[in-house]
Amino acid sequence: MFYSLKTTIKIFVDYFILLFCCLLLVACGALEIVPSATIDAEKAFTPPDRTKRISETSAIEAFKEETKKVDDYLLYDGDDINIEVIGRAELSGMQRIGPDGRVTLSVVGSVMVRNMTREQAADTINKALSPYYLGIYTTVRVENYNSNHVTIIGRVEHPGEIQFNTAPRLLDILARAGGMPLLRKEQVLTRCSIIRNDKILWIDLTRLLTGDTGLNVTLQRNDLVYIPDSSDTSVFVLGAVNRPGVFSLTPQMSFMDALSQAGGITEDGNFNEIHLIRPSAEVNMEIDMTDILAPKKNLNVAINEGDIIFVPRHGVSQIGYLMQKINPFASMITITTLAKSLGL
Numbered sequence: 633m634f635y636s637l638k639t640t641i642k643i644f645v646d647y648f649i650l651l652f653c654c655l656l657l658v659a660c661g662a663l664e665i666v667p668s669a670t671i672d673a674e675k676a677f678t679p680p681d682r683t684k685r686i687s688e689t690s691a692i693e694a695f696k697e698e699t700k701k702v703d704d705y706l707l708y709d710g711d712d713i714n715i716e717v718i719g720r721a722e723l724s725g726m727q728r729i730g731p732d733g734r735v736t737l738s739v740v741g742s743v744m745v746r747n748m749t750r751e752q753a754a755d756t757i758n759k760a761l762s763p764y765y766l767g768i769y770t771t772v773r774v775e776n777y778n779s780n781h782v783t784i785i786g787r788v789e790h791p792g793e794i795q796f797n798t799a800p801r802l803l804d805i806l807a808r809a810g811g812m813p814l815l816r817k818e819q820v821l822t823r824c825s826i827i828r829n830d831k832i833l834w835i836d837l838t839r840l841l842t843g844d845t846g847l848n849v850t851l852q853r854n855d856l857v858y859i860p861d862s863s864d865t866s867v868f869v870l871g872a873v874n875r876p877g878v879f880s881l882t883p884q885m886s887f888m889d890a891l892s893q894a895g896g897i898t899e900d901g902n903f904n905e906i907h908l909i910r911p912s913a914e915v916n917m918e919i920d921m922t923d924i925l926a927p928k929k930n931l932n933v934a935i936n937e938g939d940i941i942f943v944p945r946h947g948v949s950q951i952g953y954l955m956q957k958i959n960p961f962a963s964m965i966t967i968t969t970l971a972k973s974l975g976l
Contacts, residue, residue: 669907669918676915677908677933686823687834692849695826695833699799699850704749707772708779708853709733713745715757718769723761726775739764750774782851784809786824786859801848802826802835805857822882827856867935869894871943872901885935887919894941897921902946908933909940 707713709731717723727735733746740760745753754772761768781793782805789810796804802824826833826849833849837859840847851857866878867890874895882889887908897903903921910917917933924931935941 668916670915673915673917674933676910676913677917686836687832691833692835692847695828695831695849698828699852705774705777705780705798706747706749706853707745707753707774709746710778711774711780712776712778713753714773714775716771716773717757717761718771720765720768729779737761745772780853782853782855782857784857784859786857788859799850799852801850802840802857803848805851809857824857824859826851827858828852828854866937867939867941869941869943871941872898872945873943874898881935881937886932887935887941888924888932890935890939890941891943897943900945901943904946905944907940907942907944909942910936911938911940912936 707729709729711729712726713729713735714726715724715735715737723738729735729745732742734742734744736742737757737760743757743760745756748756750772754770757770757772758768761770777795777797780797781795782800783793784805785791788806791809794800794805794808800808806824823837824835826835835847835849836844867881867885868878869890870876873891874897876894879890879893891897891906897906906919906921908917908919909915919931
Protein backbone atom coordinates (compact mmCIF):
# COMPACT_ATOMS: atom_id res chain seq x y z
CA MET A 633 0.00 0.00 0.00
CA PHE A 634 1.40 3.36 -1.01
CA TYR A 635 0.54 6.79 0.36
CA SER A 636 0.86 10.17 -1.19
CA LEU A 637 3.58 12.49 0.03
CA LYS A 638 0.98 14.63 1.83
CA THR A 639 -0.48 11.61 3.65
CA THR A 640 2.98 10.27 4.53
CA ILE A 641 4.03 13.58 6.10
CA LYS A 642 0.73 13.78 8.02
CA ILE A 643 1.27 10.29 9.45
CA PHE A 644 4.85 11.22 10.29
CA VAL A 645 3.72 14.41 12.08
CA ASP A 646 0.95 12.63 14.00
CA TYR A 647 3.40 9.95 15.09
CA PHE A 648 5.93 12.44 16.43
CA ILE A 649 3.28 14.55 18.16
CA LEU A 650 2.03 11.43 19.96
CA LEU A 651 5.58 10.43 20.88
CA PHE A 652 6.35 13.99 22.04
CA CYS A 653 3.32 14.03 24.33
CA CYS A 654 4.29 10.69 25.87
CA LEU A 655 7.82 11.87 26.51
CA LEU A 656 6.50 15.11 27.96
CA LEU A 657 4.40 13.22 30.48
CA VAL A 658 7.32 10.99 31.43
CA ALA A 659 9.74 13.88 31.65
CA CYS A 660 7.47 15.81 33.98
CA GLY A 661 8.83 13.53 36.67
CA ALA A 662 12.17 15.27 36.17
CA LEU A 663 10.73 18.56 37.39
CA GLU A 664 11.94 19.51 40.85
CA ILE A 665 9.76 18.26 43.66
CA VAL A 666 10.13 20.72 46.53
CA PRO A 667 8.63 19.72 49.87
CA SER A 668 6.22 22.09 51.54
CA ALA A 669 7.46 24.34 54.31
CA THR A 670 6.97 23.19 57.90
CA ILE A 671 4.37 25.11 59.90
CA ASP A 672 5.99 27.56 62.35
CA ALA A 673 9.46 26.58 61.09
CA GLU A 674 10.79 29.99 62.17
CA LYS A 675 10.71 28.84 65.79
CA ALA A 676 13.55 26.41 65.08
CA PHE A 677 15.84 29.17 63.80
CA THR A 678 17.36 32.17 65.53
CA PRO A 679 19.14 35.28 64.21
CA PRO A 680 22.95 35.00 64.42
CA ASP A 681 24.55 36.46 67.53
CA ARG A 682 28.12 37.09 66.48
CA THR A 683 29.22 37.87 70.01
CA LYS A 684 28.88 34.22 70.98
CA ARG A 685 31.90 31.92 71.04
CA ILE A 686 34.14 34.99 71.42
CA SER A 687 35.10 35.98 74.95
CA GLU A 688 33.79 39.16 76.47
CA THR A 689 36.10 42.15 76.88
CA SER A 690 36.07 41.65 80.66
CA ALA A 691 37.50 38.12 80.29
CA ILE A 692 40.27 39.41 78.04
CA GLU A 693 41.16 42.13 80.52
CA ALA A 694 41.24 39.55 83.35
CA PHE A 695 43.82 37.54 81.39
CA LYS A 696 45.92 40.66 80.95
CA GLU A 697 45.78 41.52 84.65
CA GLU A 698 46.84 38.00 85.59
CA THR A 699 49.89 38.31 83.35
CA LYS A 700 50.87 41.68 84.84
CA LYS A 701 51.22 40.07 88.26
CA VAL A 702 54.41 38.33 87.09
CA ASP A 703 57.11 41.01 86.81
CA ASP A 704 60.16 38.75 86.69
CA TYR A 705 60.92 35.33 85.29
CA LEU A 706 60.21 32.47 87.69
CA LEU A 707 62.42 29.40 87.61
CA TYR A 708 60.68 26.14 86.90
CA ASP A 709 61.25 22.44 86.33
CA GLY A 710 63.65 21.71 83.47
CA ASP A 711 65.37 25.10 83.41
CA ASP A 712 69.18 25.05 83.21
CA ILE A 713 70.67 27.47 85.73
CA ASN A 714 74.26 28.41 86.45
CA ILE A 715 74.92 28.64 90.20
CA GLU A 716 78.07 30.57 91.06
CA VAL A 717 79.19 30.62 94.69
CA ILE A 718 81.89 33.27 94.81
CA GLY A 719 85.25 31.74 95.81
CA ARG A 720 83.77 28.22 95.98
CA ALA A 721 84.30 26.52 92.65
CA GLU A 722 83.36 23.14 94.16
CA LEU A 723 79.89 24.49 94.93
CA SER A 724 79.45 26.24 91.60
CA GLY A 725 78.32 24.93 88.21
CA MET A 726 75.42 24.18 85.89
CA GLN A 727 72.30 22.61 87.38
CA ARG A 728 69.03 21.50 85.80
CA ILE A 729 66.00 22.00 88.00
CA GLY A 730 64.42 18.59 88.54
CA PRO A 731 60.75 17.63 88.10
CA ASP A 732 60.38 18.19 91.86
CA GLY A 733 61.55 21.81 91.48
CA ARG A 734 64.85 21.21 93.29
CA VAL A 735 68.58 21.43 92.62
CA THR A 736 71.21 19.41 94.48
CA LEU A 737 74.20 21.07 96.16
CA SER A 738 77.24 19.61 97.86
CA VAL A 739 77.01 19.35 101.64
CA VAL A 740 73.43 20.67 101.98
CA GLY A 741 71.64 18.35 99.52
CA SER A 742 68.50 19.38 97.59
CA VAL A 743 67.18 22.93 97.62
CA MET A 744 63.74 24.02 96.35
CA VAL A 745 63.92 26.81 93.75
CA ARG A 746 60.68 26.31 91.80
CA ASN A 747 58.72 29.51 91.08
CA MET A 748 61.49 31.69 92.48
CA THR A 749 63.15 34.62 90.74
CA ARG A 750 66.95 34.49 90.24
CA GLU A 751 67.47 36.71 93.26
CA GLN A 752 65.16 34.62 95.44
CA ALA A 753 66.90 31.40 94.37
CA ALA A 754 70.34 32.88 95.09
CA ASP A 755 69.19 34.05 98.54
CA THR A 756 67.72 30.58 99.29
CA ILE A 757 71.00 28.89 98.33
CA ASN A 758 72.98 31.38 100.48
CA LYS A 759 70.83 30.54 103.50
CA ALA A 760 71.23 26.79 102.88
CA LEU A 761 75.05 27.09 102.71
CA SER A 762 75.56 29.67 105.47
CA PRO A 763 75.57 27.13 108.38
CA TYR A 764 78.55 25.45 106.74
CA TYR A 765 80.44 28.34 105.14
CA LEU A 766 81.24 31.90 106.21
CA GLY A 767 80.84 34.90 103.94
CA ILE A 768 78.91 33.02 101.26
CA TYR A 769 77.64 35.01 98.26
CA THR A 770 75.76 33.34 95.40
CA THR A 771 74.45 34.39 91.99
CA VAL A 772 72.04 32.49 89.75
CA ARG A 773 71.88 32.86 85.97
CA VAL A 774 69.43 31.14 83.62
CA GLU A 775 71.22 29.42 80.77
CA ASN A 776 68.26 27.69 79.10
CA TYR A 777 64.60 28.58 79.59
CA ASN A 778 63.48 25.01 78.99
CA SER A 779 60.28 25.27 81.01
CA ASN A 780 59.22 28.58 79.52
CA HIS A 781 57.05 27.35 76.66
CA VAL A 782 53.63 27.71 75.14
CA THR A 783 51.96 24.84 73.27
CA ILE A 784 50.10 25.55 70.05
CA ILE A 785 47.89 23.02 68.28
CA GLY A 786 45.31 23.02 65.50
CA ARG A 787 45.46 24.67 62.08
CA VAL A 788 49.14 25.72 62.04
CA GLU A 789 52.14 24.48 60.07
CA HIS A 790 54.30 23.69 63.11
CA PRO A 791 52.20 22.60 66.09
CA GLY A 792 53.96 21.80 69.34
CA GLU A 793 55.88 23.55 72.12
CA ILE A 794 57.43 26.97 71.50
CA GLN A 795 60.09 28.17 73.94
CA PHE A 796 60.70 31.82 74.73
CA ASN A 797 62.89 33.90 76.99
CA THR A 798 60.49 36.75 77.62
CA ALA A 799 56.71 36.61 77.87
CA PRO A 800 55.42 36.41 74.27
CA ARG A 801 52.26 37.89 72.85
CA LEU A 802 49.68 35.89 70.91
CA LEU A 803 50.83 37.20 67.51
CA ASP A 804 54.42 36.20 68.35
CA ILE A 805 53.32 32.61 68.95
CA LEU A 806 51.21 32.51 65.78
CA ALA A 807 54.16 33.76 63.76
CA ARG A 808 56.56 31.23 65.34
CA ALA A 809 54.09 28.43 64.58
CA GLY A 810 54.40 29.10 60.87
CA GLY A 811 51.15 30.83 60.08
CA MET A 812 47.72 29.37 59.44
CA PRO A 813 47.54 27.43 56.15
CA LEU A 814 44.19 26.99 54.41
CA LEU A 815 43.53 23.60 52.85
CA ARG A 816 40.68 24.97 50.73
CA LYS A 817 39.96 28.50 49.56
CA GLU A 818 36.52 28.51 51.21
CA GLN A 819 38.01 27.92 54.64
CA VAL A 820 37.89 30.89 56.97
CA LEU A 821 39.78 30.83 60.25
CA THR A 822 37.90 33.11 62.57
CA ARG A 823 38.99 32.43 66.15
CA CYS A 824 41.47 30.76 68.46
CA SER A 825 41.42 29.82 72.10
CA ILE A 826 43.95 30.32 74.90
CA ILE A 827 43.66 27.70 77.63
CA ARG A 828 45.24 28.60 80.97
CA ASN A 829 44.67 26.13 83.78
CA ASP A 830 40.85 25.93 84.07
CA LYS A 831 40.19 29.10 82.04
CA ILE A 832 39.47 29.38 78.30
CA LEU A 833 39.72 32.65 76.39
CA TRP A 834 38.33 32.86 72.83
CA ILE A 835 39.98 35.47 70.61
CA ASP A 836 38.49 36.88 67.40
CA LEU A 837 41.31 36.25 64.90
CA THR A 838 39.74 38.44 62.24
CA ARG A 839 39.87 41.47 64.51
CA LEU A 840 43.33 40.57 65.80
CA LEU A 841 44.83 40.20 62.32
CA THR A 842 43.23 43.42 61.11
CA GLY A 843 44.80 45.62 63.75
CA ASP A 844 42.91 45.23 67.03
CA THR A 845 46.00 45.25 69.28
CA GLY A 846 43.84 44.92 72.38
CA LEU A 847 43.40 41.23 71.50
CA ASN A 848 47.16 40.62 71.27
CA VAL A 849 47.30 39.30 74.84
CA THR A 850 50.49 38.37 76.66
CA LEU A 851 50.90 34.63 77.26
CA GLN A 852 52.32 32.75 80.22
CA ARG A 853 54.26 29.54 80.70
CA ASN A 854 52.20 26.41 79.92
CA ASP A 855 49.44 28.31 78.10
CA LEU A 856 47.80 26.28 75.32
CA VAL A 857 46.81 28.01 72.08
CA TYR A 858 44.31 26.15 69.90
CA ILE A 859 43.22 27.15 66.41
CA PRO A 860 40.22 25.06 65.33
CA ASP A 861 39.87 23.85 61.76
CA SER A 862 37.06 25.62 59.99
CA SER A 863 36.24 22.47 58.04
CA ASP A 864 35.17 20.65 61.20
CA THR A 865 31.51 21.40 60.36
CA SER A 866 29.69 21.80 57.06
CA VAL A 867 26.55 23.25 55.50
CA PHE A 868 25.08 22.44 52.10
CA VAL A 869 23.91 24.94 49.48
CA LEU A 870 22.16 23.23 46.55
CA GLY A 871 19.92 23.94 43.61
CA ALA A 872 19.91 27.05 41.43
CA VAL A 873 23.04 28.71 42.82
CA ASN A 874 26.26 29.55 40.99
CA ARG A 875 28.52 27.29 43.07
CA PRO A 876 26.47 24.53 44.72
CA GLY A 877 28.34 22.36 47.18
CA VAL A 878 29.53 21.82 50.74
CA PHE A 879 30.83 24.82 52.68
CA SER A 880 32.63 25.19 55.98
CA LEU A 881 30.51 26.45 58.84
CA THR A 882 32.02 29.52 60.46
CA PRO A 883 31.00 30.80 63.91
CA GLN A 884 27.53 32.33 63.75
CA MET A 885 27.23 31.98 59.97
CA SER A 886 23.95 33.43 58.72
CA PHE A 887 21.63 32.36 55.90
CA MET A 888 22.95 35.17 53.68
CA ASP A 889 26.56 34.25 54.49
CA ALA A 890 26.03 30.69 53.28
CA LEU A 891 24.13 31.78 50.17
CA SER A 892 26.90 34.25 49.31
CA GLN A 893 29.59 31.59 49.61
CA ALA A 894 27.69 29.61 46.98
CA GLY A 895 27.91 32.57 44.60
CA GLY A 896 24.30 33.68 44.98
CA ILE A 897 21.18 32.63 43.12
CA THR A 898 21.24 32.05 39.35
CA GLU A 899 18.83 33.64 36.87
CA ASP A 900 16.80 30.43 36.92
CA GLY A 901 16.44 30.44 40.68
CA ASN A 902 13.17 31.07 42.44
CA PHE A 903 13.88 34.00 44.76
CA ASN A 904 10.51 33.67 46.45
CA GLU A 905 10.63 30.07 47.65
CA ILE A 906 14.10 29.31 49.01
CA HIS A 907 14.12 26.41 51.45
CA LEU A 908 16.29 26.25 54.57
CA ILE A 909 16.12 22.70 55.87
CA ARG A 910 17.37 21.63 59.31
CA PRO A 911 17.35 17.82 59.37
CA SER A 912 18.32 17.71 63.04
CA ALA A 913 15.06 19.47 63.95
CA GLU A 914 13.01 18.01 61.06
CA VAL A 915 11.92 21.46 59.88
CA ASN A 916 11.77 23.15 56.48
CA MET A 917 11.66 26.94 56.47
CA GLU A 918 10.60 28.77 53.30
CA ILE A 919 12.32 32.11 52.77
CA ASP A 920 11.38 34.87 50.35
CA MET A 921 14.42 36.96 49.39
CA THR A 922 12.25 40.04 49.00
CA ASP A 923 11.39 39.78 52.71
CA ILE A 924 15.08 39.68 53.64
CA LEU A 925 15.85 42.65 51.42
CA ALA A 926 12.94 44.58 52.97
CA PRO A 927 14.77 44.05 55.37
CA LYS A 928 13.32 41.61 57.89
CA LYS A 929 16.43 40.84 59.92
CA ASN A 930 14.80 37.98 61.77
CA LEU A 931 14.82 35.97 58.52
CA ASN A 932 18.61 36.15 58.13
CA VAL A 933 18.87 33.32 60.63
CA ALA A 934 21.93 31.55 62.00
CA ILE A 935 23.06 28.41 60.19
CA ASN A 936 23.85 25.22 62.10
CA GLU A 937 25.96 22.21 61.20
CA GLY A 938 24.23 20.01 58.62
CA ASP A 939 21.73 22.66 57.46
CA ILE A 940 20.67 22.53 53.80
CA ILE A 941 19.82 25.56 51.68
CA PHE A 942 17.93 24.60 48.53
CA VAL A 943 17.06 27.10 45.80
CA PRO A 944 14.49 25.65 43.35
CA ARG A 945 14.08 26.82 39.77
CA HIS A 946 11.09 29.02 39.08
CA GLY A 947 8.29 27.68 36.89
CA VAL A 948 9.38 29.15 33.54
CA SER A 949 12.90 27.88 34.04
CA GLN A 950 11.67 24.39 34.85
CA ILE A 951 9.82 24.27 31.54
CA GLY A 952 12.92 25.47 29.73
CA TYR A 953 14.97 22.88 31.58
CA LEU A 954 12.53 20.18 30.54
CA MET A 955 12.66 21.27 26.90
CA GLN A 956 16.44 20.98 27.01
CA LYS A 957 16.13 17.39 28.19
CA ILE A 958 13.96 16.51 25.19
CA ASN A 959 15.91 18.69 22.78
CA PRO A 960 16.15 16.02 20.02
CA PHE A 961 12.45 16.53 19.41
CA ALA A 962 12.71 20.30 19.14
CA SER A 963 12.65 19.69 15.38
CA MET A 964 8.91 19.08 15.84
CA ILE A 965 8.49 22.84 15.34
CA THR A 966 10.01 22.51 11.89
CA ILE A 967 7.89 19.48 11.07
CA THR A 968 4.69 21.20 12.25
CA THR A 969 5.51 24.25 10.13
CA LEU A 970 6.06 22.03 7.13
CA ALA A 971 2.74 20.26 7.70
CA LYS A 972 0.88 23.57 7.89
CA SER A 973 2.45 24.67 4.62
CA LEU A 974 1.06 21.51 3.05
CA GLY A 975 -2.37 22.16 4.49
CA LEU A 976 -2.33 19.17 6.85
